[in-house]
Amino acid sequence: MSLQQVQLPDGARLLEGKRNWWFLGRGGVVRLGGRHVTPEGDLRPDTERRLREGGMFAAPPVRSYALTVLTSTNCNLGCGYCFQNTAQDTTNGSRPPRIARTRLSSGTITSILGFTQRQMAAAELDRLRILLFGGEPLLNPRGCLELLERSADIGMTSAWMISNTTLLSPRLARQLSDLGLDSVQVTFDGDRADHDRIRVNRADNGGTFDKIVRNIVAASEVTPIRWTLRVNVSQETFDGVDALIDRLAAELDPSRCALYFARVGDVGIGYANDLLHTGELSAHFTRWQRRALDLGFRVSRPGARRPCLTCGHTEGRYGAVISADGTLASCWETAGKPDWEVGTVGDGYRPAEATLDRWISCEDLYRYDEDTRNLTRFRDDVDATLLDYLDETERL
Template sequence: MSIDQAAPVTAPTARPDRETGPDATPRPDLAASGARLLQGERNWWFLGPGGVARLGSRHVTADGELRPEAEQRLRDSGMFTPAPVRAYALTVLTSTHCNLGCGYCFQNTAQDLAGGSRPPRIARTRLSSGTITSILGFTERQMAAAGLEKLRILLFGGEPLLNPRGCLELLERAADIAPTSAWMISNATLLTPSLARRLHERGLTSVQVTFDGDRDDHDRIRIGRADGSGTFDKIVRNIVKASEVTPLRWTLRVNVSQETFHGVDALIDRLAAALDPARCSLYFARVGDVGVGYANSLLHTGELSAAFTRWQRRALGLGFTVSRPGGRKTCVTCGHADGRYGAVVSADGTLASCWETAGKPDWEVGTVTDGYRPGAGTGDRWIACQDLYSYDEDARTLARFRDTVDTALLDHLQETGRL
């Protein structure tokens, strides 16, 4: 829909962006709101905290800024208003160990100097019943302080299914304190139909699984820690079997690097043939450097943005869902320095500001027993999504890439009647 119609186009938001536009400095108040303004082939797109709207040229000045009357209408329709937080977002690492040895993982502390599949990692800990008791007590206090009555749990690791008992117990006991739903980030190599069914019965609704390019590339990169074995066929097989016994939905993250770039087209077709696209969402992510010696020489060039656009269109054509662009939104977990709406808890009960620092020494910001430490003592430890990632390009180049890909996707969704 357009700004002149009764309601705006709304779209789920993708990962938060750091810039709102590639070529012009946005108005400070517009940028602070999280809004983005993108020029499409036939119209402009407004992406705000409250959704997405299609604008005509009369709504935007020659300098690419919203006209006051258009901005007011967007404000009146709620496009500048973030959706209210409805559930406390609790991330729990049920195990900090992992059965895979991916060289880019932000939980590695270095590369495997022998060139194998065992890069050194953060210390190994495992969620216990006693720690679950402390986590749930902490969660009840946090939810009461924020006035929230629902709980959304992310089962995280390491590999969370290295501790299936911890996953099941956490979900079962969490249901005693609040209506609970859950999702999981897993490599899926340990997901059996029986375990999938038991997790679903306790509130698990979706699982995010990563693929490192097509089968051959994936099996060189995403490998077993013990023996360096490939994992592609096992992961696909486990998703298929779990889908047969549960209604779980799947988010398939495709890692993009110089090692996987040329196989992504074939991967999309292979996944469409093996899985049910109607139950899967695909998103593509360039692998970044988190300071563990992993190098990705793939730059955010025109070739890469064209490839992302091609992949998204192919995925949509095959029946997959593709995450739609949106305005920048504050992460409920790491976007509030007091952990008001969410928390990241390691398996030993220590608190981190974000997934990326969980389990890492000297990055703790408190414990579930004592709560968060005073902000004055944790300011340099409180990082937000992707703050630790570094790229060879500046922020303007990264913003231009994101804007180009997002604009092309919105144009395509509009042209094909998917908005």
């Protein structure tokens, strides 16, 4: 497979598969034949015209305001790569210094809801989707529950959470689910031994793998919550990923889980990942995706490049990230960090010219010790191969 790096407008992508080409637009994915593409790997003008007429370049309308709220900036785990760390633990332990501790209160929730109503009105949106975020959001379960309960009055239709789940009891899971929480994302750092060495409890340096799995199983027994399992890939976890996929399939219900793999990036806090997006890495990602699909997990389908609803539009047009003290950030990576605030829920966003240097989008802070073309080539290779496999197995 000879992949072309073609620049198309409106975030569209054109990938060369084994037997055909794949067009990925904001309106969907289209399988193309060789007659639709020039020898140089560009869309032929008549093909592009037909795709435009079919709405394949057009983004679907935004239907919900995307609100992220940090219910607690504290965390009970001490992962060395976390973008909320301010440095590494100088004792090589599990307590890296972090952003300042704040905790969501009832008064701040009132301010957040008022701000959100104003933002939704300006965007002419009447539906709200909430992300419970941290730190670890469940260090403040009362704040999570109160925010969900009170958000029902301003149009909340669904909610999800990013959590390490070590504090998720069946009772709390049921309460959250009853208030609209429909999915949870949780991270695994390789198979059990690697995970328990990396994703450790700050208090006692203890491992967390078995507790996370037990809590997911217990919560699944009493709620319809669905799970997104993020697998962190680094030089420290790489060798255990194959075994991890099989272990998760044996211990969890794959039909309720999505699985995705992500290389751990460097955000300038002393953590280094020597694994690059070169060589055979794309082949390994492809093998992991196929294995996950064959075991019954969901795997996200590739798509066009789309601006994030939260950080891809200035002044929170379609979404906002709000720290536990009511300060506004442009994205998850800067929430709770001093000198990165772009406003407050009381005063709104500061003028765009005043926050230009603080407004960053997803992964802008991540550093890669390689040419960005390698990263693009890696993503295109993995995505084209996945589309080929979905097509071959009649999953597309």
